[in-house]
Amino acid sequence: MVTTRGFIGRQRSSRDPRLPPGQYDAGKDWPVLHAEATPSIDTANWTFTIDGLVDTPTSWTWDEIHALEPDRYEGAIHCVTTWSKFGMTFDGVSIDTLLEITGVRDEAAYVMARSHTGYTTNLPIEDVVDGRAWVVWDVNGAPLDDIHGGPARLLVPHLYFWKSAKWVSGLKFMAEDEQGFWERNGYHDHGDPWLEQRYQGD
Amino acid sequence: MPASSSWQTAVVAAIGPEASHAKTFRLRLTEPRTHRPGQFYVVRLTAPDGYHAQRDYSVASSPGGEDIEITVEMLPDGEVSGFLHNVVEVGDVLEVRGPVGRFFSWDGATPILGLAGGSGVVPLMSMLRLARRANRPDLMRLVVSVRSPADLYYADEISGPETTVVYTREAPAGSSRPVGRLTAEDVRPLVESDREVYVCGSAGFCDGATNLLLEVGVDVQRIRVSRWGPTS
Numbered sequence: 001m002v003t004t005r006g007f008i009g010r011q012r013s014s015r016d017p018r019l020p021p022g023q024y025d026a027g028k029d030w031p032v033l034h035a036e037a038t039p040s041i042d043t044a045n046w047t048f049t050i051d052g053l054v055d056t057p058t059s060w061t062w063d064e065i066h067a068l069e070p071d072r073y074e075g076a077i078h079c080v081t082t083w084s085k086f087g088m089t090f091d092g093v094s095i096d097t098l099l100e101i102t103g104v105r106d107e108a109a110y111v112m113a114r115s116h117t118g119y120t121t122n123l124p125i126e127d128v129v130d131g132r133a134w135v136v137w138d139v140n141g142a143p144l145d146d147i148h149g150g151p152a153r154l155l156v157p158h159l160y161f162w163k164s165a166k167w168v169s170g171l172k173f174m175a176e177d178e179q180g181f182w183e184r185n186g187y188h189d190h191g192d193p194w195l196e197q198r199y200q201g202d
Numbered sequence: 203m204p205a206s207s208s209w210q211t212a213v214v215a216a217i218g219p220e221a222s223h224a225k226t227f228r229l230r231l232t233e234p235r236t237h238r239p240g241q242f243y244v245v246r247l248t249a250p251d252g253y254h255a256q257r258d259y260s261v262a263s264s265p266g267g268e269d270i271e272i273t274v275e276m277l278p279d280g281e282v283s284g285f286l287h288n289v290v291e292v293g294d295v296l297e298v299r300g301p302v303g304r305f306f307s308w309d310g311a312t313p314i315l316g317l318a319g320g321s322g323v324v325p326l327m328s329m330l331r332l333a334r335r336a337n338r339p340d341l342m343r344l345v346v347s348v349r350s351p352a353d354l355y356y357a358d359e360i361s362g363p364e365t366t367v368v369y370t371r372e373a374p375a376g377s378s379r380p381v382g383r384l385t386a387e388d389v390r391p392l393v394e395s396d397r398e399v400y401v402c403g404s405a406g407f408c409d410g411a412t413n414l415l416l417e418v419g420v421d422v423q424r425i426r427v428s429r430w431g432p433t434s
């Protein structure tokens with residue numbers, strides 16, 4: 001460990017134990033960070049598709065996905081740029097509910113999430129099943145706006161937020177891992193905030 | 203594992219004022235690496251008890267030198283920027299890793315337009331320096347938006363036929379453009395060609411600039427954005 005001369009760190013005594021290392025509480029702010037221009041996607045044309053190594057590849061329209069059993073996440077989100085937010089409520093549908101419809105083949109080990117903008121991000125299958133990932137359209141009781149990924153985004157709150165693809169359009173189940181957009185650009189393949197998995201090699 | 207993913211130490215070789223609230227740090231890497239302009243390094247500070255803080259800083263210098271330069275804006279209450287400004291001295295050792303960020307990097311051959319707000323000029327300065335050094339100033343058009351002349355980074359070097367400076371609050375004596383935020387009229391004459399556009403700065407600046415670009419007809423696919431800062 002190389003210590004930095006004179007560095008103590010900002011007042012840490014009152015640090016919130018819910019904050020992963022290196023994160024600060026953004027409070028009421030919700031910073032916006034994405035590489036693309038913000039798209040505006042009409043719910044009339046919106047679809048969400050699960051394909052790849054599943055038994056029954058399926059697409060849902062906006063109305064069809066809203067007809068499924070609703071689910072909710074309440075808790076924190078963590079961005080790789082070092083802010084976290086607590087007390088968030090997201091409404092949508094659990095990925096488990098969608099997989100009950102499509103099934104998943106035994107060979108499937110990884111998932112590529114993709115967006116209506118062409119953005120992609122990769123995840124191990126364990127991180128999107130068993131109540132750990134959702135497709136969400138409402139945040140804190142109001143529709144998700146365009147800049148935060150509306151009309152619907154993926155939500156994988158236990159990983160850094162770039163994994164929670166904005167403007168999500170689908171999940172592809174795969175046998176082998178492939179890198180998504182930020183991962184090809186040097187970000188970590190997994191992205192666990194408690195392990196500070198920010199960049200490749202962390 | 204790519205070489206840029208491992209931490210290395212860098213000695214602070216020089217520190218100089220760059221603008222009000224901004225300083226440039228020259229870092230001598232133990233293992234020099236080439237970067238593409240637009241990429242950044244991660245700087246990690248570690249306290250004696252193991253606590254650490256890390257932040258991303260774009261490279262300001264052009265590729266190829268022995269050292270890299272970063273320019274850091276001091277934010278009110280900023281943990282890392284405050285430490286770099288107030289505590290770090292020449293001869294200190296910092297841990298860094300990089301270069302990172304291929305998405306916002308420039309290949310040095312495609313004609314580009316850069317729009318920068320505040321410290322967002324840093325990666326675009328690396329691009330401008332490369333274009334000039336290669337004797338290809340035609341490759342780059344740069345618009346920088348600053349509050350006042352005192353906030354202009356690289357003031358001695360940045361002006362030139364490639365560069366337009368937009369002053370939002372206070373302009374130098376004799377400026378023809380009235381003070382105010384970037385407008386469609388500022389960017390329209392610069393987007394006529396097939397230039398790729400690089401937008402960099404705070405979230406607010408980036409959103410404003412992106413909307414202007416869309417308004418004057420730039421294809422969304424040609425716009426790359428790098429945002430930072432805690433603004434919601």
Ligand SMILES: Cc1cc2nc3c(=O)[nH]c(=O)nc-3n(C[C@H](O)[C@H](O)[C@H](O)COP(=O)(O)OP(=O)(O)OC[C@H]3O[C@@H](n4cnc5c(N)ncnc54)[C@H](O)[C@@H]3O)c2cc1C
Pocket residue numbers: 024025081082242257258259260261272273274275276277278279280281282283284303321324325428429430431432
């Ligand atoms: C790709 C990339 C490239 C970048 N390049 C540059 C560059 O070239 N130059 C540059 O200057 N910056 C750059 N940045 C931004 C830089 O990484 C840092 O975010 C910036 O320096 C602020 O860090 P800090 O530690 O000083 O501030 P932080 O401590 O992170 O705080 C930032 C602000 O948030 C608020 N805040 C944070 N924590 C708390 C807290 N616990 N309590 C209250 N308020 C808090 C404060 O108001 C503060 O002003 C870049 C960012 C990215 C993502």
